[in-house]
Amino acid sequence: MITFQVERWREFAPDGYQIFPRHWEDLSLDRDKISLSVDDPKYQQLDDLGILHIVTARKDGRLIGYFLSFLMIHPHYKDAGMMAVADIYYLLPEARSGGTGVKLFAEVEKSLRERGVIKAYLSCKIHQDHTELFTRLGWKATDIMFTKHLGK
Amino acid sequence: MSEKIFSIIERETDQKCTTETTLEELGVDSLELLDLLMAIEQETGLSVPDSRLAELHTVGDIIGIAASG
Numbered sequence: 001m002i003t004f005q006v007e008r009w010r011e012f013a014p015d016g017y018q019i020f021p022r023h024w025e026d027l028s029l030d031r032d033k034i035s036l037s038v039d040d041p042k043y044q045q046l047d048d049l050g051i052l053h054i055v056t057a058r059k060d061g062r063l064i065g066y067f068l069s070f071l072m073i074h075p076h077y078k079d080a081g082m083m084a085v086a087d088i089y090y091l092l093p094e095a096r097s098g099g100t101g102v103k104l105f106a107e108v109e110k111s112l113r114e115r116g117v118i119k120a121y122l123s124c125k126i127h128q129d130h131t132e133l134f135t136r137l138g139w140k141a142t143d144i145m146f147t148k149h150l151g152k
Numbered sequence: 153m154s155e156k157i158f159s160i161i162e163r164e165t166d167q168k169c170t171t172e173t174t175l176e177e178l179g180v181d182s183l184e185l186l187d188l189l190m191a192i193e194q195e196t197g198l199s200v201p202d203s204r205l206a207e208l209h210t211v212g213d214i215i216g217i218a219a220s221g
Contacts, residue, residue: 004206098175099185099208106205136186137202 002059002100004107009047012054013040015063023090027125033149046070053084053115055108057091057100065091065100067108071117084112086122105137154215156196161211164188171212178211192218 017038024036046052051072057065067089074083089108091101112120123145124130131141161169164187165178180188185208193199198218200208208214 001209096181097179099180099182099205102182102185103206103208106202110203110206133182133186136183 002057002064002095002098002103004055004057004104006111007054007056009043009052009054012056012063012066013043015056016066019063019066019090019092022092023088026093027090027128029125029127029147030149033151052087053112055104055111057095057104059095064095065089065104067104069108069112069120071112071115081118082116084117084120086120089122101133102137109137153196153198153219157192157198157215157218158211160191160195161188161214164191169211171210171215173211174209175211189214 020038021036024031028034028036043052047054051070053069053071055067056063068087069084070087071082071084074080077083089104091104109120122134122139124134135141158169161178164184165180167173167178169178175185189200192214196218200214200217204217207217
């Protein structure tokens, strides 16, 4: 059975590290310039500060997907309430049947609301466009994100 | 009403199912699951709240949650 739950970094990370390389190879666009190097102490620190929010999908206990967000009061809108910005999200390709993606997103929204989040932001890759799914789930496309590599 | 939901699911997925049939066995992806739930809502007036989507594992769950919603 697939379950969805909020987890802390310490319990998520050992399993997450098994999937991160696959996630990176599947989605990263600058692999030749920027290598995968997860800053474990930084994530732990963010979790300790209550900034990190992790929702996982597990099948019979085995990690098959995750959605990590950063929670913050936006300095421009200090009275508006908590906002969430997606860090990373991924679902193993072999685990995508049965509507698992929709359920993961539903659990993310539910758990963010429970933490007092009033607005959430996420993006998706142009080459793996999820606009239709996100729109159907009630998300609104509001920005186009541009990136430019400035390093060597 | 559960028979009506069964018939909608079988029609939309082109598969025979029981209450024990899992959504993975139905082979629906995320968009297809949303289509299925929308068809159920349009034809029966019963809906699954977004907050309970993660609880859907089987056809029986769809019927039970829709009926209780």
